[in-house]
Amino acid sequence: MKRLTRRRFLALGGAAVATGVIVGSSSSLALRRLQVISIANPLEDYPNRDWEKVYRDQYGYDDSFTWVCSPNDTHACRLRAFTRNGIVTRIEQNYDVDRYTDLLGNKATAHWNPRGCEKGLTMHRRVYGPYRLQHPMLRQGWKQWADDGFPELTAENRDKYMFTARGQDTFVRLSWDEVYDYVTRGMIAIAESYSGDEGAQRLEAEGYQPEMIEAMQGAGTRTFKLRGGMGLLGVIGKYGMYRFSNMLALLDGHVRGIDPDEALGGRNWSNYTWHGDQAPGHPFVHGLQTSDCDFNDLRNSRLHIQCGKNLVENKMPENHFFNELMERGGKIVTIAPEYSPPATKSDYWIPVRPGISDTSLFLAVTKIIMDRGLHDEAFVKSFTDFPLLVRTDNLKRLRADEVFAGYKLGLSSDGPSFALHGLKQEQYEQLGDFVVFDQKSDSLKAITRDEVGERMTQAGLDPALEFKEKVKLTDGSEVEVMTLWNMYEVHLKDYDLDTVHEITGAPKELIERLAEDIATIKPVAIHIGEGVNHWFHATLHNRATYLPLMLTGNIGQPGAGCHTWAGNYKAALFQSAPWSGPGFKGWVAEDPLKPNLDPKASGKDVVVKGHAKDEEPAYWDHGDKALIVETPRDGRKNFTGKTHMPTPTKVMWFNNVNIINNAKWAYGLIK
Ligand code: SF4
Known part of the structure; x- marks a missing residue:
């Protein structure tokens, strides 16, 4: 073979040689037969441009469709797939968010793109990839157990059918019809094994706690655990698990021969809380499950503090809003043990020891703001619980009916609590009204949960932040009370700069600088990462991050607040309403005995009856046990309590979730 050198290439001249770089003897001959064409201006005329088609064709497609990418990350991006010969060849952004419209005609802005x-x-590469499981597979040992008629799982049989060595077993490929049959027979056998007295005895012999067995109420189906992972990202498919769990009442009715109306379904395993998506302290602070903003709100912040969070590498389709925050001149602070990617983009980075030591950092910031009078007093008085009085004898809020004889609850039925928040009279009677020391009248005054902001001013109240005295209760006794503000003053004595520097390792000047910035810049937002939620003292951390914001009026404003953004549900959820019926519940808890088979039925005609019961998987992943302890002093103590009592786990069926990598006690689980 003769190599074509650059010199020879030029000597041959003409564009035609460009078709071959390495030519053998026969092609050299062909080349010599080509005519030399003279082109005056190759930009105006080119002898052969067919080769360009190869490149253009790469993007050719027969058809396209839009779809919503909806994995566990919760971003729910609408994308467009292009097909050729029925195969998806590429996927692109669809740039259509500004055209989304809800039933009321509301539209999003183009900024979402x-x-x-x-x-x-690259989703299609997974779909067509060699590792995609395309067929049902059954563990060989389990199949053998089924083929042998589901004999009792004695220790010997557990070894025989490799229940004790599943990881060493092989899988058998089956057809869908075959596997449906195996699953159905298996479920019947398991429900039969663990139902009634005989089932209870079996479970007791296996070492299950009697409280867990009692919680089954005799139904073997209560050992079935179903979990539609992150189901709100695809309610019909994923939460079909919970619908099935409810339908297991049919199996229970059949196995125990009881009135199906009384029959029990499976247990529905939770998602959000168990994952650690839930910031456990948020309900403690404000009574709502979680505070999350939509990320377009980042653009409104002037001071953005991220704590154990990475908005550079994570939250992919939303982090352009983080860039927009920078473009608009927002200040960025990152609190993290390592010089993380967001730390590199920050105005300053506060290093802290791992293990959410920054809980104390936020308490130091709170102390500085309070001690130096940097707080927004009007906001603190009218929108926070700092002025509420607390009894120092039992550390509970002083209730109005404890100090005012014959006190009548003060909420109006047409106020926001009843009319907007859905408060029920029964709940209100439990909550009661609280008490402040009113500076205007120089006396104790009752305050209702509606009396915040302007409503507090209209009620003529000017609560004191500092108040600590003995008050007389209606029963004649005296107790000391103090404001929460005073209580924090006491509590924060432990969080002076020197101590907090010692706890966190954070430089003192940066802690002070953060306090000054929070007090002088508005709006301020603190975004905490999901990792924070996994710590046992996360509740304290969550409250600590709220304190500086409560003191400076950075709650309830665009660009302000404390948010976790563990999950941001852009997927649709069908809520219940008096005019539309039970909504989502009509899907997961439609009465299996009265299914509505009319495809055009109104939602209101769907009959709901819950046969299943919720359960927290944490008990399963901690040895399938409730928290019941034999204490030296008080004997057997049931910390789990009745309402959350789990049942033994014999069937697990879940989708869209990795139940093992989420387990907190994975090393105890995988054995
Ligand atoms: S961020 Fe990526 S993976 Fe997540 S929904 Fe959007 S496209 Fe899908």
Whole structure:
């Protein structure tokens, strides 16, 4: 073979030689037969441009469709797939968020574009990839157990059918019909084994706590655990698990021969809380499950503090809002043990020891704001619980009916609590009204949960932040009370700069600088990462991050607040309403005995009856046990309590979730 050198290439001249770089003897001959064409201006005329088609054709497609990428990450990006010969060849952003319209005609803005990430854009490679499981597979040992008629799982049989060595077993490929049959027979056998007195005895012999067995109420189906992972990202498919769990009442009715109306379904395993998506302290602070903003709100912040969070590498389709925050001149602070990617983009980075030591950092910031009078007094008085009085004898809020004889609850039925928040009279009677020391009248005054902001001013109240005295109760006794403000003053004595520097390792000047910034810049937002939620003292951390914001009026404003953004549900959820019926519940808890088979039925005609019961998987992943302890002093103590009592786990069926990597006690689980 003769190699074509650059010199020879030029000597041959003409564009035609460009078709071959390495030519053998026969092609050299062909080349010599080509005519030399003279082109005056190759920009105006080119002899052969067919080769360009190869490149253009790469993007050719027969058809396209839009779809919503909706994995566990919760971004729900709408993308467009292009097909050729029925195969998806590429996926692109659809740039159509500004055209989304809800039933009321509301539209999003174009600022949402672009959406998507490399994972969504390469989804088709997974679909067509060699590792995609395309057929049902059954563990060989389990199949053998089924084929042998589901004999009792004695220790010997557990070994025989490899229940004790599943990881060493092999899988058998089956057809869908075959596997449905195996699953159905298996479920019947398991429900039969663990139902009634005989089932209870079996479970007791296996070492289950009697409280857990009692919670089954005799139904073997209560050992079935179903979990539609992150189901709100695809309610029909994923939460079909819970619908099935409810339908297991049919199996219970059949196995125990009881009135199906009384029959019990499976247990529905939770998602949000168990994952650690839930910031456990948020309900403690404000009574709502979680505070999350939509990330377009980042653009409104002037001071953005991220704590154990990474908005550079995570939250892919939303982090352009983080860039927009920078473009608009927002200040960025990152609190993290390592010089993380967001730390590199920050105005300053506060290093802290791992293990959410920054809980104390936020308490130091709170102390500085309070001690130096940097707080927004009007906001603190009218929108926070700092002025509420607390009894120092039992550390409970002083209730109005404890100090005012014959006190009548003060909420109006047409006020926001009843009319907007859905408060029920029964709940209100439990909550009661609280008490402040009113500076205007120089006396104790009752305050209702509606009396916040302007409503507090209209009620003529000017609560004191500092008040600590003995008050006389209606029963004649005296107790000391103090404001929460005073209580924090006491509590924060432990969080002076020197101590907090010692706890966190954070430089003192940066802690002070953060306090000054929070007090002088508005709006301020603190975004905490999901990792924070996994710590046992996360509740304290969550409250600590709220304190500086409560003191400076950074709650309830665009660009302000404390948010976790563990999950941001852009997927649709059908809520219940008096005019539409039970909504989502009509899907997961439709009465299996009265299914509505009319495809055009109104939602209101769907009959709901819950046969299943919720359960927290944490008990399963901690040895399938409730928290019941034999104490030296008080004997057997049931910390789990009745309402949350789990049942033994014999069937697990879940989708869209990795139940093992989420387990907190994975090393105890995988054995
Ligand atoms: S961020 Fe990526 S993986 Fe997540 S929904 Fe959007 S495209 Fe899909």
